[in-house]
Amino acid sequence: MKAHLLTIGDELLIGQTTNTNAAWLGDALSRIGVHVERSVTIGDDARAITDELDRAYQDARLVITTGGLGPTHDDVTKSIVSQYFGAPLETDDELLARVKQYYERRGRDMPPEVADLATVPRGFDMLQNDVGTAVGLWHADTSTGDERLIAVLPGVPPEMKSIYENGVEPRLLARADLQDLAHRTLLTTGVPESSLQRKIGDLSDWLGEDLKLAYLPSTNGVRLRLTAYARDRAVAEDRIDALEGELRSRIGKYIFGTGKDTLEGVVGELLRKRNLTVATAESATGGLIGHRLTAEPGSSDYFLGGIVAYANSVKTGVLGVEPSALRDHGAVSLPVAEQMAAGAAERLDASIGISTSGIAGPGGGSDEKPVGTVCIGFAKRVEGGATDVDSVRLQLTNDRSLNKELFATSALEMIRRKLLW
Amino acid sequence: MKAHLLTIGDELLIGQTTNTNAAWLGDALSRIGVHVERSVTIGDDARAITDELDRAYQDARLVITTGGLGPTHDDVTKSIVSQYFGAPLETDDELLARVKQYYERRGRDMPPEVADLATVPRGFDMLQNDVGTAVGLWHADTSTGDERLIAVLPGVPPEMKSIYENGVEPRLLARADLQDLAHRTLLTTGVPESSLQRKIGDLSDWLGEDLKLAYLPSTNGVRLRLTAYARDRAVAEDRIDALEGELRSRIGKYIFGTGKDTLEGVVGELLRKRNLTVATAESATGGLIGHRLTAEPGSSDYFLGGIVAYANSVKTGVLGVEPSALRDHGAVSLPVAEQMAAGAAERLDASIGISTSGIAGPGGGSDEKPVGTVCIGFAKRVEGGATDVDSVRLQLTNDRSLNKELFATSALEMIRRKLLW
Incomplete structure (x- = not known):
């Protein structure tokens, strides 16, 4: 199925707003096998909207518009659609009551122009908006033989997404020329993409038209996106389950979570389940590990x-690092990282201490310890008051901000691995 | 001047990449008075690119394309432009030498297809790329009477921006139908937009067609964008200088910086100049103040x-907060915040201590101290070993992540105000 997108709004043309709606819809549509062929942005201008609507409707089976559905005078999309399709606007009483209620609940009078929000072009389906007042519109036109589809959505991203997911996608999936699909994302960190591919090995018996695996590298690790297509969602889900099982049997220990999990959330849950507490000793990360851990309610x-x-x-005065360790090995060294971690655990009376000492850059590098070097220390207090320590040295990037992020991620991943591996 | 944008790339249509180029160009062009009327995104498809190029070139005085200029087989823009304008591709020897050198410096053989990068359609200007290998193209066509302009830019954002700024914008500003302009951004924090407007007061004697002021609220404060238009850049700069002077005379103490300054950078410079050191005592912010301060090299x-x-x-064991202060006032209180700040300064032997104790949410709020409450403590050690303390209580938002950011910003701003006011 071919689709054209029409995103409407002056704010998009002058760059006041980045067009995330087009990207989001492109992603959502391509996941269900709809091919977005062209995406056009125009301003709040009736003539231009009519021209582009006509062009898109001639060329593509599916047209999706966003924007211009609100109550202000700039919002002309609905009346243009009404004129273009010769479909007079009719007030929907239930919708009008809901809009009135929306204003009443907020203790405000309904401005008269808002009544326009409750009109729908004759023959169009109304698509419920769970997030705001402007409804979406849907029309399947078979008057010319081939079925043509149009969806008219608001421009406010949460409203657009909600209406697409609840109103548009189910209607598209009901078309015989679309397959259903399922997708899932597995999250890894601390393994470069090439090395992850090698560890996963050959999947040619698994992958094909119906089952796909994509590597999505990001700052904090490589995500694996699994997508399955089938006539039936349950079949697609089964395929994904099987592939996830196979991937976990090959590289399970590198997978820290799925979907929207965060590393700090996963580490936090591990600590909570085991009744453990953690204290940080941060040098190069400057507080970022604590900031990330406390991002979780x-x-x-x-x-x-x-x-x-x-x-x-x-390091010496508060954490109790021995001055001789600093002198003999330097601040960025495994012994100092271990003493920092142990010091934090002991001073704060925590089960676990985690530390970073590194060179984020741009200055401070040397041949022996270039920019991007980090030593991460881990300490765990055991029976009898003793403290077990361990440490790793990693070499990361040349960028200060990226290094701080990667140092913190590596430290959080070290906690996870020490607890699970 | 009317412009159409043509952004090219499959990755834009399927939403793998958000179209930030269109937004950036829309912003840059509208700042110099170019009106972007339509922005079209299409895939790496020769037929579609030709169609859209033709349409744009018919309709608009200026056409800017991005994407499809690299060395791979997907990159077809240059050959399409060459065919469309009947301008054969000719190798630029200097450019070829530079591309060869690029590969030599990296110790790699130049792949043969890369030689295409060194070709330019006859009659087109080459626009230097300071950031990568693909050059941009410029053509001013007067063959039809009216002058038509086309700029062909790469899709990689830093390359596109660099070529636009150095090659395209100067050529646009040389056109008689454009005014020159100057703009400047003044940064404030800790004052809501409405209150800032009230403090600034009436500027109707100042503002008009040639001089504009925009309020741009963001997470960390309100930015004031000043824009002046004139036939001559120097005149525009003079107008901006005068308006900036007037604004500084009215609200100067709230302006912490300009342009790309950061609050942590400005605070850092203040501390450096005065030979002061700072230590943090973070509860609600979890390490974010330290993370932000150490973002600066x-x-x-x-x-x-x-x-x-x-x-x-x-708080009690490491910072030395009195248990009675916690018991009598609670952790989120002015006395505890002050003791935390003083404790950090004393324990770490710093000139200044800064602290946060608050309720970021979603849990932990009460009638007396709802979610969003924060107490910020400031301590400064003075002659004779004594420590001066001060504190403020603020009420911010309901969102945990936003609260942490705002708590940290408020703490940094408190340092700035205590040092300057």
């Missing part, structure tokens, strides 16, 4: 706090 | 480190 159950030991005086 | 000159005191045991 309820993190006070397992995160006690930490010492940001940017200056060496703080 | 060279921050070790003034940032010693800090204590992330998420648990009350860390």
Whole structure:
């Protein structure tokens, strides 16, 4: 199925707003096998909208418009659609009552022009908006023989997405020329894409037209996107389950989560389940590990706090790192990272200490320890008051901001691996 | 001047990449008075590109294309432009030498197809690319009477931006139907937009067609964008200077920087100039203040480190907060915030201590201290070993992530105000 997108709004043309709607719809449509062939952005201008609507409707089986559906004078899409299809606008009483109620609940009078929100072109389906007041519109036109489809959506992204997901996608999937699909994302970190591919090995017996695997590298790791197509959603889900099982049997220990999981959330859950607490000792990351751990609501159950030991005086004076370790090995070294982690666990009375000492850049690198070097220390307090320590040294990038992010990710992943592997 | 944009690339249609180029160009062009009337995205398909190029070239005085200029078989824009304008591709020897050199420097053989990068359609200007290998193209066509302009740019955003700024914008500004302009952004934080407008007051004697002021609210404060138009850049700059002077005379103390300044960078410079050091005591922000301060290269000159005191045991045990203060006032209170700040300054031997204790949400709120409440403490050590303290209580939002960001911003702004006001 071929589709054209028509995104409407002056704010898109002057770059005040980036056109995320077109990207989001392109992604959503291509996932169900709809091929977006052209995407056009125009301003809030009746003539231009009519021209582009006509062109799109001539060329493509499916046209989706976004924008121009609100109550202000700029919002002309609905009246243009009404004129273009010769479909007079009719007030929907139930919708009008709902719009009135929306204003009443907020204790405001309904401005008269808002009544326009409750009109629908004759013959069009109304697509419920769970997030705002402007409804979407849907029309399947078979008057010319071939079926032509049009969906008219608001421009506010959460409203557009909600109406697409609840109103448009089910109607598209009901068309015989579309397959259903299922997708899932597995999250890994700490393994480069090429190495992950090698570890996964040959999947040619598994993959094909009906089952696909994509590697999506990002700052914090490689995501694996699994997509299955079938006439039936349940069959597609079964295919995905089987492929996920196979991937987990090959590289399961590198997969820290799925979908919208975060590494800090996964680590937090591990700590919570095991009744463990953690304290940080951050040098190169400057507080970012603590910031990420506390991004999770309820993190006070397992995160006690930490010492940001940017200056060496703080490493020795507050964390108790031995001055001789700094002198003999330098601040960015495995012994210092281990002493920092142990110091944090002991000072804050936590089960686990985690530390970073590294060179984020741009300055401070040397031949022996170039920019991007980080030492990560891990300490775990065991029976009898002793503390087990471990550490790793990694070489990451040349970019300060990226390095700080990657250092923190590596430290969180180290906690996960030490607890699970 | 009317312009049409043509952004080319399958990755844009399937939503793998959000079309930031269209937004960036829309913004850049509208700032110099070019009116973007339509923006079309199509895939890497020769037929579709030719059709859209033809349509755009018929309709608009200026056409800008992005994408499809690289060395792979998907990259067809240059040959299409060559065919459309009947302008044969000719190898530019200097450019070929530069491309060869690019590969030599990286110790790689130049793939044969890369030689195409060094060709230019006859009669087109080559626009230097300071960031990559693909050059841009420019053509001013007066064959039909009216002058028509076309700029062909690569799709990689930094390359596109660099060529636009250095090659396209100067050529556009040389056209008689464009005014020159100057713009500047003044940065404020900690003052809501409405309150800032009130403090600024009436500017009707200042503003008009030639001089504009826009309020741009963002997470971390309100930016003021000043734009002046004139036939001559120097005149426009003078107008901006005068308006900036007037704004500074009215609300100067709220302006922490201009352009791409960051609050952490400005605070860091203040500390550096005065030979002061800072230590943090973070509860609600979990390490974010330290993370932001250390985003600046060279921050070790003034940032010693800090204590992330998420648990009350860390507030008392490491920072030295009195248990009675916690008991009598609660952790989120002015006395505790002050003791935290003083504790950090003293423990880490810093000139200044800054602290946050708050309720980021979603849980933990009460009638007396709802979600969004934060107490910020400031401590400064003075002659004779004493410590001066101060604190403020603020009420911010209901969103955890936004609250953490705003709490940190408020703390950084408190340092700035205490040092300057």
